[in-house]
Amino acid sequence: MKQPLIPKLAIVGVGLIGGSLALALKAAGEVGEVVGIGRGKANLETALSLGVVDRITTDLAVGVADADLVFLATPVQTLPAVAIAAAHHMKPGAILTDGGSVKGSVLAKIEPALPEGIHFVPGHPIAGTEKSGAEAAFDTLYQDRRCILTPTEKTDAKALELVRQVWQIAGSEVVLMEVEKHDRVLAAISHLPHMVAYSLVNAVGSYDRYEENILEYSAGGFRDFTRIASSDPTMWRDIALANRDALLEMVGLFERFLGELKEDIRLGDGERLYEFFLRSKQSRDAIL
Amino acid sequence: MKQPLIPKLAIVGVGLIGGSLALALKAAGEVGEVVGIGRGKANLETALSLGVVDRITTDLAVGVADADLVFLATPVQTLPAVAIAAAHHMKPGAILTDGGSVKGSVLAKIEPALPEGIHFVPGHPIAGTEKSGAEAAFDTLYQDRRCILTPTEKTDAKALELVRQVWQIAGSEVVLMEVEKHDRVLAAISHLPHMVAYSLVNAVGSYDRYEENILEYSAGGFRDFTRIASSDPTMWRDIALANRDALLEMVGLFERFLGELKEDIRLGDGERLYEFFLRSKQSRDAIL
Numbered sequence: 001m002k003q004p005l006i007p008k009l010a011i012v013g014v015g016l017i018g019g020s021l022a023l024a025l026k027a028a029g030e031v032g033e034v035v036g037i038g039r040g041k042a043n044l045e046t047a048l049s050l051g052v053v054d055r056i057t058t059d060l061a062v063g064v065a066d067a068d069l070v071f072l073a074t075p076v077q078t079l080p081a082v083a084i085a086a087a088h089h090m091k092p093g094a095i096l097t098d099g100g101s102v103k104g105s106v107l108a109k110i111e112p113a114l115p116e117g118i119h120f121v122p123g124h125p126i127a128g129t130e131k132s133g134a135e136a137a138f139d140t141l142y143q144d145r146r147c148i149l150t151p152t153e154k155t156d157a158k159a160l161e162l163v164r165q166v167w168q169i170a171g172s173e174v175v176l177m178e179v180e181k182h183d184r185v186l187a188a189i190s191h192l193p194h195m196v197a198y199s200l201v202n203a204v205g206s207y208d209r210y211e212e213n214i215l216e217y218s219a220g221g222f223r224d225f226t227r228i229a230s231s232d233p234t235m236w237r238d239i240a241l242a243n244r245d246a247l248l249e250m251v252g253l254f255e256r257f258l259g260e261l262k263e264d265i266r267l268g269d270g271e272r273l274y275e276f277f278l279r280s281k282q283s284r285d286a287i288l
Numbered sequence: 289m290k291q292p293l294i295p296k297l298a299i300v301g302v303g304l305i306g307g308s309l310a311l312a313l314k315a316a317g318e319v320g321e322v323v324g325i326g327r328g329k330a331n332l333e334t335a336l337s338l339g340v341v342d343r344i345t346t347d348l349a350v351g352v353a354d355a356d357l358v359f360l361a362t363p364v365q366t367l368p369a370v371a372i373a374a375a376h377h378m379k380p381g382a383i384l385t386d387g388g389s390v391k392g393s394v395l396a397k398i399e400p401a402l403p404e405g406i407h408f409v410p411g412h413p414i415a416g417t418e419k420s421g422a423e424a425a426f427d428t429l430y431q432d433r434r435c436i437l438t439p440t441e442k443t444d445a446k447a448l449e450l451v452r453q454v455w456q457i458a459g460s461e462v463v464l465m466e467v468e469k470h471d472r473v474l475a476a477i478s479h480l481p482h483m484v485a486y487s488l489v490n491a492v493g494s495y496d497r498y499e500e501n502i503l504e505y506s507a508g509g510f511r512d513f514t515r516i517a518s519s520d521p522t523m524w525r526d527i528a529l530a531n532r533d534a535l536l537e538m539v540g541l542f543e544r545f546l547g548e549l550k551e552d553i554r555l556g557d558g559e560r561l562y563e564f565f566l567r568s569k570q571s572r573d574a575i576l
């Protein structure tokens with residue numbers, strides 16, 4: 001029998017992101033044993049009973065001890081502490097990677113604290129659904145999606161190559177990107193839209209000129225548009241804190257465009273309004 | 289055989305909005321003959337062949353001459369001129385209504401110009417899809433939707449009651465609202481979100497720090513969120529011009545909330561960020 005690419009895989013945080021990677025590698029026959037590590041016993045037991053993982057433990061040190069690859073899929077704010085703790089219990093030559101949606105501020109804490117002989121490869125699969133927990137995991141989550149890896153000058157080339165293979169096996173197109181660029185791109189296409197949606201719902205919900213809540217009048221368009229304002233407040237607090245500089249740059253850029261549009265409305269400049277809307281429609285239609 | 293509520297109905301602009309009202313009244317057996325009026329011969333012929341209307345003409349004066357009810361479903365910017373022209377060719381006692389998404393500035397032009405004996409009832413069905421044209425019309429578009437009527441002190445009570453019945457027959461809940469409130473509510477739940485979506489796509493699309501277009505990296509969330517930025521630029525130019533004051537008020541309100549959020553991000557105030565996101569999530573979840 002062919003040796004799997006990863007004889008022993010440890011997943012820290014067995015939710016949608018972590019569990020789906022385990023299932024994808026299992027489906028491809030490229031993983032031997034999968035250890036699920038987490039703080040919540042109930043979620044771990046669900047993961048075990050669903051076959052997402054083969055063994056479970058709440059003890060990080062025990063769970064990562066003999067792993068060839070450790071994948072961290074915990075919230076962004078906890079990533080540095082978990083990564084450093086895990087690294088100190090991993091075997092020499094083992095590889096550590098993550099799925100965090102912010103890289104710069106997280107890497108700045110992790111890289112200087114890594115012990116010799118542990119290879120860290122920062123990653124970010126661009127995938128997800130609104131669901132969470134082990135029962136949300138499925139083996140095709142990463143199929144036809146992108147996974148961004150952000151190697152630094154400290155990243156081991158062989159470790160990078162292995163992590164790249166892992167995501168390709170899961171079905172993703174792997175893109176290498178500089179850390180700073182990753183954080184700016186994600187601020188633009190993901191973090192900024194969330195800030196805008198949260199602000200929009202709060203602005204409309206706060207409008208108190210009339211007795212009733214005018215959100216009651218919202219129809220399908222508003223509801224679709226603001227769906228992302230239902231996202232987890234803790235997760236988004238952490239992202240806003242962790243990607244502060246890139247996010248502030250993007251909010252500023254957005255404010256300038258909205259300000260320009262507002263001025264065109266104020267002046268009643270139909271020609272400029274038409275141009276503004278047309279340009280947006282053309283950009284939007286191009287990514288359909 | 290029971291007499292239908294509307295013996296002769298004229299629809300000016302036989303697209304999704306106008307055509308669907310005709311079909312709903314036909315399905316209910318509450319309309320005798322439907323005349324379709326428009327400028328585009330091809331669309332009118334489609335409407336005729338699909339049975340959306342029973343007779344077609346490009347001559348407004350001819351089309352509205354013997355109608356009991358005339359429904360205007362033309363773009364907002366053309367509404368005043370079309371309404372005034374139609375009113376001058378309608379029979380005494382006939383009723384004119386519309387489906388325009390802005391009321392104040394449109395009414396200010398129409399009401400002083402109406403001839404004696406023609407009853408105008410301003411309306412706005414809150415329904416629609418991305419599609420347009422006669423072939424997009426269907427008889428259940430207005431089912432379980434809201435239709436806002438904005439009677440003024442000049443509105444005839446019997447005419448209002450008839451238009452109310454028409455929308456109820458089409459399946460809608462009819463809400464009476466002051467003109468100014470209508471325009472503010474729509475600015476908040478519909479016009480502002482469109483301005484925000486258009487600005488977001490233009491801001492992200494303009495980001496030129498990197499050679500490639502970062503919109504290429506956008507995943508499902510961004511695409512869903514910005515779907516409304518694909519809307520018709522002409523229609524939105526007209527709405528932005530026609531509802532200027534209410535829209536400027538709402539853009540200003542939104543800017544204050546985004547500015548508050550930006551300041552919390554800048555200060556790294558996790559507690560306030562969490563509160564902001566949680567408040568938004570709770571409002572959004574309440575309208576699910």
